[in-house]
Amino acid sequence: MMSKTLKDLAPGEKARIKAVTGNGSVRRRIIEMGLVPGVELTMERYAPLGDPVEVSNPGFFLSLRKEEADTIVLEENAEEEQ
Amino acid sequence: MDEKRIVIALAGNPNSGKTTIFNNLTGARQHVGNYPGVTVEKKEGWLKHQGFEIEVIDLPGTYGLSAYSPDEVVARNVIVNDKPDLVVNIADASNLERSLYLNTQLKELEVPIVLVLNMADVAEKNGITINYELMSQLLGMTVVRAVGTKNEGTVTILDTVVNTFAGEDKPSERMLRYRPEIEEEINSLLELPFAGRQSGSPSSEAAAAGNLDGILNYPLRWTIIKLLERDRELTKKLENNSEGKVLLKQIEQSRQRITDKTGDDPEMALVEDRYAFIRGVCREASQITIISKQSLTEKIDNVLLNRALGIPLFLGMMWLLFQLTFTLGTPPMEWIEAGFTALGGWLNEVMAEGLLRSLLVDGIIAGVGGVIVFLPNILLLFLGIAFLESTGYMARAAFVMDKVMHQAGLHGKSFVPMLIGFGCTVPALMASRTLENPRDRLVTMLVTPLMSCGARLPVYTLLIGAFFAPQIAGNILFSLYIIGIVLAIIMARVFRTWLLPGESEPFVMELPIYRLPTLKSVLIHMWERAWLYLKKAGTIILALSIVMWGLFTFPTVDKEGHEFESAVEQVENSYAGRMGKVIEPVLRPLGFDWKTGVALVAGLGAKEIVVSTLGTLYSIEDEEGLAEEEEPVVKSFAQRAREQSGYSPLVAYVLMLFTLIYVPCLAVVAVMKRETNGWKWPLFTVGYTIALAWVVCFLVYRGGLLLGIG
Numbered sequence: 148m149m150s151k152t153l154k155d156l157a158p159g160e161k162a163r164i165k166a167v168t169g170n171g172s173v174r175r176r177i178i179e180m181g182l183v184p185g186v187e188l189t190m191e192r193y194a195p196l197g198d199p200v201e202v203s204n205p206g207f208f209l210s211l212r213k214e215e216a217d218t219i220v221l222e223e224n225a226e227e228e229q
Numbered sequence: 230m231d232e233k234r235i236v237i238a239l240a241g242n243p244n245s246g247k248t249t250i251f252n253n254l255t256g257a258r259q260h261v262g263n264y265p266g267v268t269v270e271k272k273e274g275w276l277k278h279q280g281f282e283i284e285v286i287d288l289p290g291t292y293g294l295s296a297y298s299p300d301e302v303v304a305r306n307v308i309v310n311d312k313p314d315l316v317v318n319i320a321d322a323s324n325l326e327r328s329l330y331l332n333t334q335l336k337e338l339e340v341p342i343v344l345v346l347n348m349a350d351v352a353e354k355n356g357i358t359i360n361y362e363l364m365s366q367l368l369g370m371t372v373v374r375a376v377g378t379k380n381e382g383t384v385t386i387l388d389t390v391v392n393t394f395a396g397e398d399k400p401s402e403r404m405l406r407y408r409p410e411i412e413e414e415i416n417s418l419l420e421l422p423f424a425g426r427q428s429g430s431p432s433s434e435a436a437a438a439g440n441l442d443g444i445l446n447y448p449l450r451w452t453i454i455k456l457l458e459r460d461r462e463l464t465k466k467l468e469n470n471s472e473g474k475v476l477l478k479q480i481e482q483s484r485q486r487i488t489d490k491t492g493d494d495p496e497m498a499l500v501e502d503r504y505a506f507i508r509g510v511c512r513e514a515s516q517i518t519i520i521s522k523q524s525l526t527e528k529i530d531n532v533l534l535n536r537a538l539g540i541p542l543f544l545g546m547m548w549l550l551f552q553l554t555f556t557l558g559t560p561p562m563e564w565i566e567a568g569f570t571a572l573g574g575w576l577n578e579v580m581a582e583g584l585l586r587s588l589l590v591d592g593i594i595a596g597v598g599g600v601i602v603f604l605p606n607i608l609l610l611f612l613g614i615a616f617l618e619s620t621g622y623m624a625r626a627a628f629v630m631d632k633v634m635h636q637a638g639l640h641g642k643s644f645v646p647m648l649i650g651f652g653c654t655v656p657a658l659m660a661s662r663t664l665e666n667p668r669d670r671l672v673t674m675l676v677t678p679l680m681s682c683g684a685r686l687p688v689y690t691l692l693i694g695a696f697f698a699p700q701i702a703g704n705i706l707f708s709l710y711i712i713g714i715v716l717a718i719i720m721a722r723v724f725r726t727w728l729l730p731g732e733s734e735p736f737v738m739e740l741p742i743y744r745l746p747t748l749k750s751v752l753i754h755m756w757e758r759a760w761l762y763l764k765k766a767g768t769i770i771l772a773l774s775i776v777m778w779g780l781f782t783f784p785t786v787d788k789e790g791h792e793f794e795s796a797v798e799q800v801e802n803s804y805a806g807r808m809g810k811v812i813e814p815v816l817r818p819l820g821f822d823w824k825t826g827v828a829l830v831a832g833l834g835a836k837e838i839v840v841s842t843l844g845t846l847y848s849i850e851d852e853e854g855l856a857e858e859e860e861p862v863v864k865s866f867a868q869r870a871r872e873q874s875g876y877s878p879l880v881a882y883v884l885m886l887f888t889l890i891y892v893p894c895l896a897v898v899a900v901m902k903r904e905t906n907g908w909k910w911p912l913f914t915v916g917y918t919i920a921l922a923w924v925v926c927f928l929v930y931r932g933g934l935l936l937g938i939g
Binding site: 167172173174175176177178179180181183184191192193194195196197198199201206207208209210211212215 | 292293295297323324325326327330355496497500501504526527530534535536537538539540624627628629631632633635641666735736737738739740741742
């Protein structure tokens, strides 16, 4: 399966969350922070050393490692806003 | 009496400005302690309002009330067990949706809530208009506007607390409803026969009898919901109980049905429903009128987290912190030093010679004075750290450093306790509790003592001042800090690979918006940390100074009962001198003599004592020197050390290295014992740091000799 994940987002790009895979405490933390399906995220930047990454949702900045960003599956053609 | 007393618990997300509100409410009437059995810090404060005595318990900052971190478990247990009269939930108004998540969790614990929307000014600037009255209705609780940093809303919060307590503002008992498929399962679980008997306090008898009486003392609906989310703590409690096992089986069946019917797993479905509810409330009660442009935080981060500039700026920030600490700290240090010298001199004049004078001057004043003299440095350092923490840069530092830390087997968050370790290892070990994974936490605690704490600074300052030119002093000092960091990274890697292999903690961390902290917050924060240092200095160090004085002073006569001919002879024959001589053969290869050995033995108690012991040793010799010259020249500590120790700069450097690496002080050992719940890890730390110190010092000393240095 080659679904697009948060890891694939380049800085400045936006996309909506489709699903959060993974399990245990990482997933719990991610979804409790509000990263649930339907939410739109903007990739803000990669850290100076390339990892972790920073994403934003209006008013809220969150950092996560690429391995964790890889568990957040995004909707395709997210650039088209309804 | 009793009805005039209100106990409130302050809840809120990390970065919600909760601490500022706590300080606004309680001012200086605070007490910092620990929750029993766990190492989570407990802050309490008191105040009077409208004739009520209000006690404020500051809960640890959390995003939810799951059992994934000790902080979350403590927060929910305080609410359930200590039964505060009400919870004041501090939410970030500029970040409403995420902030309200905790509110839905608190509501399910069936406790009256007053919701405070803090940082309302930031929200308003971002174009968010909030209808407080409507939001109050929708959430079924009073919602209050506040700006903690400007002390706005403090009185309103207190008025609302009193009104809610007095029953004038009645919080609604209506609960958040989940999708029908879930509510159906919750209702059928609520009807199970043993479910109704959960009230009462937990008892081990009931647990042993195999029924659920008293095990589940949380509100029932909340308990069922948490079990549907596979809450770790609750599930564990039920697993060892026969009725519990039956309940767990029912829960699993319900979970399966929810998945089958909704196509979502129950964890996600529940969280999604909470967020759907929150979004509904926000849509109705708040309005975004301005399309948000790039915020100040984004502009600052474009520079501070820039790919090219991020790391140099981070290193520069750290360098600046230390330069400021030492440059600004030196003048007051000199005044304090002069003050203590004068005090000792005055006592020598007015008191008759004897043991008491010796105890006061050489034991107490020399020991404690030698510690307090470095207070300006420590206060400044903590001031800087408090500033970095409350502006929001600390989280950025973790973001910038995570890759390096992760490669070392640590976590970006490990950086925070390690940075605090530069101030004092004791609060640093406490700060490590922000790490959720026990292994990450343990490795962080094991290597944090290698971060050069403020108490080691006196040793460096003295030796660098005495043995190195002022032009290179800064570089020598910086090299010690760097060596500590490098060793910590190496040891973390070693521990993570060989001692504690396993998965590392997730790095899901909020980067709070930048804020200028209030002076009051920074000062209180600084004072808390400095107080820990002082308490340590005041109690353990005073006690140890007196013990050390005793070890140096006794026996006062030799075996035949004759007085010793010189002070040096007396010290050599004292208990301390004998101890130093016993370990001298082990320390010889590092270039140390028995006096250094004595100081290092003393330093096992606390690092500062390395200085005061060297001080005691040289002040004794100094008296003798003065007697010979019959010239009351007061020489500085550094001068005496240089002239009378006979150290070469290489030996002085190796001594600093040894001080850097070997065993943290007794207070650290004690804290680590409590944090890890046993003696295994503190003793391991004592052992490994001594061995590491010896090996590193041996290599540096022998290498230095081969290169012809020294």
